Amino acid sequence: MNKLMTTGLALALTSLLAACGNNNTAATNGAGTDNAVTPEATSAGAPTELVVSTWGFSEDFFKEAVYAPFEQEHNVKIVVEIGNNAERLNKIRQGSSDVDVVYLSDYYAQQAINEGLFETIDRSNIPNIDKIYDIAKAPLGEEYGPAYTVGRLGIAYNPALVEGEVGSWADMWSKFDKNLALPAITATAGPMIVDAASLVSGGTEFNEDGAFTKLKELDSNVVKYYSQTSEYVNMFGQEEIAGGPIMEMYFKDLQAAVPDAKFVAPSEGAYAVMNTLNVVKGSDNKELAEEFINWQLSQEVQEKSAKAKVDSPVNTEVVLTDEEAVGVTYGAEVISKLRKLDMSFVNEHISVWTDRFNREIGG
Numbered sequence: 001m002n003k004l005m006t007t008g009l010a011l012a013l014t015s016l017l018a019a020c021g022n023n024n025t026a027a028t029n030g031a032g033t034d035n036a037v038t039p040e041a042t043s044a045g046a047p048t049e050l051v052v053s054t055w056g057f058s059e060d061f062f063k064e065a066v067y068a069p070f071e072q073e074h075n076v077k078i079v080v081e082i083g084n085n086a087e088r089l090n091k092i093r094q095g096s097s098d099v100d101v102v103y104l105s106d107y108y109a110q111q112a113i114n115e116g117l118f119e120t121i122d123r124s125n126i127p128n129i130d131k132i133y134d135i136a137k138a139p140l141g142e143e144y145g146p147a148y149t150v151g152r153l154g155i156a157y158n159p160a161l162v163e164g165e166v167g168s169w170a171d172m173w174s175k176f177d178k179n180l181a182l183p184a185i186t187a188t189a190g191p192m193i194v195d196a197a198s199l200v201s202g203g204t205e206f207n208e209d210g211a212f213t214k215l216k217e218l219d220s221n222v223v224k225y226y227s228q229t230s231e232y233v234n235m236f237g238q239e240e241i242a243g244g245p246i247m248e249m250y251f252k253d254l255q256a257a258v259p260d261a262k263f264v265a266p267s268e269g270a271y272a273v274m275n276t277l278n279v280v281k282g283s284d285n286k287e288l289a290e291e292f293i294n295w296q297l298s299q300e301v302q303e304k305s306a307k308a309k310v311d312s313p314v315n316t317e318v319v320l321t322d323e324e325a326v327g328v329t330y331g332a333e334v335i336s337k338l339r340k341l342d343m344s345f346v347n348e349h350i351s352v353w354t355d356r357f358n359r360e361i362g363g
Contacts, residue, residue: 120144173217180218212360223235
């Protein structure tokens with residue numbers, strides 16, 4: 001039977017069927033007859049345009065700490081396209097975008113790989129890959145880009161509204177009383193909850209029938225199947241819910257509203273939530289895009305991101321104080337305990353799971 005996840009990750013680890021729109025810009029200092037732009041070719045003349053597709057959160061931080069230094073170093077003008085995973089992936093599918101490098105969650109990045117929308121990468125151009133946790137080096141295969149951040153999906157809760165301490169995925173079935181929020185089946189964390197339900201149903205291998213049986217049992221306690229984290233945060237602050245699965249990076253927002261709130265990594269293992277960087281098929285700036293990925297993995301960027309509570313670090317050379325690490329997925333011990341879904345398996349089955357969820361559970 002196929003397994004949905006791998007467990008016990010070792011230490012040293014933790015959103016074109018049509019052609020993609022090629023960038024037509026080239027360095028003005030002689031990039032070669034094929035118009036390909038190399039980092040060396042950007043050192044003089046008019047800046048080379050590098051189109052980056054991303055979500056749009058923490059825009060000021062990325063402009064100042066990530067984009068500006070790279071632009072200055074490589075004589076580059078970064079143009080940013082903003083949207084959620086699905087919107088931005090669809091633009092690449094349709095060929096309506098000139099994106100060079102794209103930030104996507106591993107779930108959506110796997111779809112792009114399956115559809116042939118990414119260039120294979122030259123890892124020799126990304127030496128900082130050697131400095132990141134093993135789980136982040138090749139989450140979707142050696143030919144494709146790394147995860148630049150690994151977060152974790154655990155359970156947050158308001159102790160005043162649940163029955164005792166919450167410490168496992170199984171506790172969602174016993175300690176919440178009509179005050180639980182769960183990710184929607186189509187959300188990035190949706191497949192993780194399917195897997196968690198399978199775990200609670202018993203056995204070590206993924207069991208779809210067992211998972212959906214447990215999810216149906218839980219449905220009467222679910223107030224909301226949320227698609228946006230803001231929905232969860234608002235309901236939590238207004239005590240409409242006692243809690244439920246959420247990414248650790250958002251816990252600070254919950255704690256601002258409910259100071260006694262708790263976040264736990266369930267005893268069966270929290271889930272690795274990985275965001276990746278990849279080069280889009282047909283980019284004229286492949287090597288420059290790889291330089292950008294290398295910069296995003298650098299100790300300098302990773303440390304600034306972690307301290308600003310923007311992204312959890314994957315660079316093993318980043319050192320944080322206990323205070324700086326609050327709300328951040330940090331450290332080899334934490335990373336080694338994460339559960340990682342097989343995104344190829346997930347993408348093979350997600351349509352069936354979505355249809356089954358809508359038919360049997362709803363929400």
